[in-house]
Amino acid sequence: MKRGFALYTGGKDSHYAIYKALEEDILVDLLVIVKPVRSDSWMFHTVNIDLAVKHAELMGLNYLLIEVSGVKEKEVDELKRKLSRVRELSDYEVVVSGAVGSTYQKERVDVLAEELHMRHVTPLWGFPPSKLIVEEASNLSFVITAIQAYGLRMDWLGNVINASNVHAFLKDVEEASINPVGEGGEFETFVLSSPLFKRGLLYVRKAEMVTYPNFGVGYYLIRDLGTSTSS
Template identity: 25%
Template sequence: MKKFALSWSGGKDGCLALDVLRKQGIEVASLVTTVPAEIGRTFGHGEKKELIKLQGEALGIPVHFIECTFEEYSQKFVQELKQLKERNQLTGIAFGDLYFEPHREWGEKVAKEVGIEAVYPLWMEKKEALHALQTFVESGYKSTVIRVREDVLDESWLGKELDHAFLNAIQQKDVCPMGEAGEYHTYVHDGPLFKKKILLQRPEVIQLETTKKLEYRNYFLLEK
């Protein structure tokens, strides 16, 4: 049986990738999340480690954090992925990227160095992004917008659920519907593969570089 690690930042893309892998009968032995030592938050989404740990617990999949600096990102990723490969007998690593070619090239290079397969279960053409968002909206997973790029989306988008209203509204903006260029990021808190759901409370908006982020002060698991 194939056994994979999955690159995980806590959002809709990784969650969809996990769903596809599980439907293909692939075991996901570990969620892999990179955390820059300089910031102590996840790369890309800027999420707190505690909220990623909560997702792992809710899904019943261990989370492996790779702590690294920007300079040693690739080197540390390869090094720790080799350890995960030995520990979990991994045969591959999956990524939730959609169509950004440089990300795929990087992931395939890393996997080759580790000696495992690189898989992109969501890979598509750019024009298919709207259909991918519709697939997520109808998947049963619950996800909230937790970060926006200020040059394209204002803070009124923070806290929006990825539902049919969001699907309609995002089409009125000049952005990738799936936010592939970092226009927005999400946090998944419930869905078919979740053994427990995550309750998020007391949100407040904080500033991170050129983005605004929704920060939750209270968060905990609930039985389903």
């Protein structure tokens, strides 16, 4: 079994990529959480990013929180410099990411991995987005933490998506003509339950809703999370 680290956001795709990597005999034992200083990063997730460390705790994994500028292209170089040290001190062979269809993101991580003498593994790459989100919701539950596409109903913000309502969500997403997995930032998510969580499930104790209806934009900012051992 090959060892690797994952570029991790706490969202459904980066999480599910770790789950699917196991099917390729790849064990992720480090979460690399990238925190951009700017909120308009081209590469990296920003909403509730600090909470991704909670997933490391529930999965029993180590994590590395890396701060980058958030400036296009520069942020990737900053990440590479910081990961070079990790590579020198470890025997990691692969970098796992949750890229699905974004050539911009995949190509940059391809180059990053090559320069670190590692292999970039993308278990979700090329998966039909409408099928992927249904499969993800059949195995995980995740809350919608951002809506950033005009046309998607704002009442989905803060809702937990799982097998019971994913088809209704998908219908609205497709009617709004946006990417079914939200890979372009049309919506963002945070995972609350997963087979990978060994130490309980998460629930939101406190959150703040910030919306800009005229722009079709809203954020569900999680202020406090609780852990439950029951499903």
